[in-house]
Amino acid sequence: MAEPEAVADDLDALIDDLDYLPGHFHLEMQLNFEPPSPTPQRARDLKLQREGLRQELELAAAPQRPAVRHLLGAFAFYLEELDEARERFLEVAHEHPGNLNAWANLAHVYGRLGQEEEEEACAARLAGLMGLAGEPEAAGDPQLRAARCLAEQGYAHGFDVGCVSPEKRARGLAAGIALYDKALGYGQQIPVEEKRGWYFTMATLYIRLDGILLELGSEEQKRLPAFNRTLALLQQVLKSEDPHHRALAWCYLGMLLERKDTFSTTPMGIHDCGYSGTDPLDCFGKAIEIAKNQPPILNRLAKIFHFLGKQDMAIGTCNMALDALRDPELNWQAYCTRAKIHIRTYLHDLERAKMGLGGMPDRNHLACAKADLEEVVRVCPGFRTYLDIGQVYYYMGVDAVQELLAVDEAALNQALVFLAKAGESELGAALPELQLLRGKCLRIKGEDANAAACFKRAVELDDA
Structure with a gap:
């Protein structure tokens, strides 16, 4: 077996010939372009994004968890929490010894820590997994390792920070989709259910990208191919065994069908996938039906409905989640989302009243929001809940x-x-x-x- 130092040197020489490069710290993400010392705003953005990712980890299917942990590790790295970053990457390496990104990311962290021996050992392990630098190739299918490596990198592009313009956000999402496409090329033997998880994330990236293109007023011909492909991806996700993916796929399908009127003629993908005449409300209803008695999925749907401005539907979904699990310590998300809906409704009506377009806003919305937030503050307070209830008391005053x-x-x-x-x-x-x-x-x-x-x-x- 070659010495670790020789392996590391040989790896540098081979990088230019690789079709892909493991690890997250070389990706063309805004996350990697910022200066290494976090500014206050960058640190705030990283911590907020990390908070959302931790919730993603709770819902993520087993094959997707390494992708989430890699991002949590990358955020910790840029927050100068190097021990936390190392632990996140080690978690993946221990659970999935063949994970290429884990060893590449660990090598990067050990390099920053100045632990050269550990860095070189990780580089040697990575070389063995990739069959590089004269190392005997490790057991297992190298194509599958490459596919999962690329898919994890594609996932990361959906959680970039610091993209101040819609154009930059669009480029990042497109880069993530391209990495998933490359992963699919390598991953012919990836298990069907795992591949459906990739389709789900790809559809999510496509929907966000289409939203940005709508915001920018892009020509419909620029949107159409991706719109049609998203429909086809969701059609595959609807076959998933994972109720979380299946419920959200119906919800996303409803969102796309609502956007069909933004085209001059119905996109052909709607007919190709068999959704001609399908009512978006039926899609939302199927999503809720799949999620019933499963508060984590209902809470995710409620947030989406809230974002879409479907406040009655969002309130109803929160109520279903609370009927299934009333304990605020275990189901604080439902209380917080329902409170946010009441706050948003009150503020919407208040702005209309200020412009002379409506009567006085109903202050009962504030009372309802206060009651929900007090339940959460009592058992699991956090800065976000304190901020929300502070806002409610301000408007009450x-x-x-x-x-x-x-x-x-x-x-x-x-x-x-x-x-x-x-x-x-x-x-x-x-x-x-x-x-x-x-x-x-x-x-x-x-x-x-x-x-x-x-x-x-x-x-x-x-x-x-």
Whole structure:
């Protein structure tokens, strides 16, 4: 067996000849283009994205978990949490010894830690798995290892941070899809159910990409091929054994069918896949039916319905999740989503009232949101819940016309208490919206100097 140092040197020489390169730290993602020392805004964005990824890990099917763990490790690396990054990659390497990205990412972390011996050992292990540098090829199908490596990299592009323009976001999503396509080329022998998981992620990336193209006003001919392919991918996902994938596939299908009117003529993919005349509401209904009695899936659907502006459907889905699991410690997501729906509805009606387009907003929405958030604060408080309940108390404390008069001094004080608790966390303290809300509370209370300081801090955080 070759010495580790020789293997590492030979690997550098062979890289240019490779059709793919394992690891996440070379990918053309904004994550890798930023300076290595995190700025406050970058650290905030990474932590927020990591929070969402941890929830993804809870729902992820077993074959997809390595992809999530790799991203968690990459985020920890850029947050200078090198021990955490190493542990995440080691988790994957121990559970899946043939995972190429795990050994490549570990080598990168050990290099940053200055542990040359461990770095070289990881490089040697990677070389063996890839059959490089004269190493005997490891047992197992190298094509499958390559396919999974590429699919994990494609998954990462859906969670990039720092893409400030829609054009950059679109390029990143397209790059992720291209990596999945390459993975499919290598992965002819990938198990069918695992491949359906890839199709699901590809469809998700395509739907997000189509949303950006719509936002940019792109010509429909530019959107059409991807739109038709997304329908075909979802058709395959609907055959999945995973109820999470199947339920969300029906939901995504409903979203696509609602977008068909953005084309001058019905996309041919709708007819090819057998969805001519299919009502989007029927698709949403099938998604809910599959998810019934499964709170994690119902909560995911509720968030999507909330995002789509289907608030009645979102509330109903939250209620189903809570009927199945009432405990706020185990099902806090349903309480939080339902509260957000009530807050959004109140704010929508408030803006209409300010413009003279409607009557006074129904303050019962605030009472409902408060009740839900208090359930969560009681058992598992977090900065986001503190921020949300602080917002509710602010609106309870001001007039429902122009937000200029205090109508409940105690509510305003309670808002400030919760906002202070939110600010105790490093992540909460970095959010400009928290400082903005504190400033609004203090302005209503007549504390203009304190309010001005909060507004100034909000601007500084936004520009950081």
